[in-house]
Amino acid sequence: xxxxxxxxxxxxxxxxxxxxxxxxxxxxxxxxxxxxxxxxxxxxxxxxxxxxxxxxxxxxxxxxxxxxxxxxxxxxxxxxxxxxxxxxxxxxxxxxxxxxxxxxxxxxxxxxxxxxxxxxxxxxxxxxxxx
Numbered sequence: 001x002x003x004x005x006x007x008x009x010x011x012x013x014x015x016x017x018x019x020x021x022x023x024x025x026x027x028x029x030x031x032x033x034x035x036x037x038x039x040x041x042x043x044x045x046x047x048x049x050x051x052x053x054x055x056x057x058x059x060x061x062x063x064x065x066x067x068x069x070x071x072x073x074x075x076x077x078x079x080x081x082x083x084x085x086x087x088x089x090x091x092x093x094x095x096x097x098x099x100x101x102x103x104x105x106x107x108x109x110x111x112x113x114x115x116x117x118x119x120x121x122x123x124x125x126x127x128x129x130x131x
Contacts, residue, residue: 001093006061008036010054025049084120088113
């Protein structure tokens with residue numbers, strides 16, 4: 001994904017409107033639209049601002065890394081539903097997948113995504129019963 005697509009992804013993931021994000025970043029709503037639609041490239045300053053706002057790495061926004069976490073620490077809490085959702089999103093946005101150095105066919109990718117969705121939904125059911 002390009003930086004603008006990642007900005008849109010993060011905005012929607014956090015249930016924000018373009019207006020809310022534009023106010024938070026102190027830029028116009030039309031600028032948000034231009035970035036998200038790939039008609040304008042965000043400056044380095046804006047990439048840093050967005051990364052700080054959403055607590056993600058600039059490498060994630062720039063497409064250098066799929067790891068969106070900033071300074072993941074050993075003792076910090078991680079929401080694994082978000083991790084699984086990010087993996088599923090990543091799989092949905094790739095043209096081809098490699099696993100252990102080998103190409104994975106489309107049918108296997110579908111099985112993999114279905115299994116991840118199964119784990120995600122089952123964990124949600126289990127945690128609802130225990131809380």
